[in-house]
Amino acid sequence: MAYIIHENLWWWGKSYYIITNDGKAMVGLSINDEHPEAGYVHSLIVLESERQKGIGTKMLEKAESIARDLNLEQIYLQARKGTFVVDWYRRHGFEIYDENPEDGGGQVVAMNKWLKHETLGKLVTKLCEK
Numbered sequence: 001m002a003y004i005i006h007e008n009l010w011w012w013g014k015s016y017y018i019i020t021n022d023g024k025a026m027v028g029l030s031i032n033d034e035h036p037e038a039g040y041v042h043s044l045i046v047l048e049s050e051r052q053k054g055i056g057t058k059m060l061e062k063a064e065s066i067a068r069d070l071n072l073e074q075i076y077l078q079a080r081k082g083t084f085v086v087d088w089y090r091r092h093g094f095e096i097y098d099e100n101p102e103d104g105g106g107q108v109v110a111m112n113k114w115l116k117h118e119t120l121g122k123l124v125t126k127l128c129e130k
């Protein structure tokens with residue numbers, strides 16, 4: 001699959017918008033200067049007629065591979081509660097680290113995936129919960 005990758009610099013950090021060159025899907029990856037070790041995955045969407053063909057998985061993998069190239073420690077995202085997407089992300093290696101993030105209005109869970117130092121990362125998450 002071929003992609004167009006739009007890299008943007010903002011006042012708060014940088015973002016990558018990854019779009020398939022046939023326009024069927026997109027995903028965003030944003031890195032805030034305040035947390036340069038973490039990438040926020042957002043705006044993942046596949047055209048309705050093109051779903052369930054593995055394209056969403058490829059987009060997520062592409063975002064993850066950019067995050068790895070940037071040497072990020074983790075990627076994280078928000079997923080709508082009560083939808084299949086939470087399990088879908090789980091199957092792609094994400095775990096819930098916050099059942100009710102402050103900025104989610106009760107509608108979402110926050111999930112993350114450690115790209116390295118997984119054991120240490122999970123320990124830090126646990127300690128932060130206490």
Ligand SMILES: CC(C)(COP(=O)(O)OP(=O)(O)OC[C@H]1O[C@@H](n2cnc3c(N)ncnc32)[C@H](O)[C@@H]1OP(=O)(O)O)[C@@H](O)C(=O)NCCC(=O)NCCS
Binds near residue numbers: 046050088
């Ligand atoms: C989530 C989304 C990106 C997945 O894209 P996709 O191309 O359909 O995903 P894939 O083909 O790679 O994966 C399909 C898997 O999801 C499951 N799935 C897809 N749609 C589903 C549905 N409506 N209900 C239950 N399971 C579903 C399939 O069973 C399949 O399971 P598998 O991994 O065990 O094979 C796509 O559904 C979408 O664009 N949704 C709307 C936007 C959205 O919710 N984005 C996520 C924001 S957090």
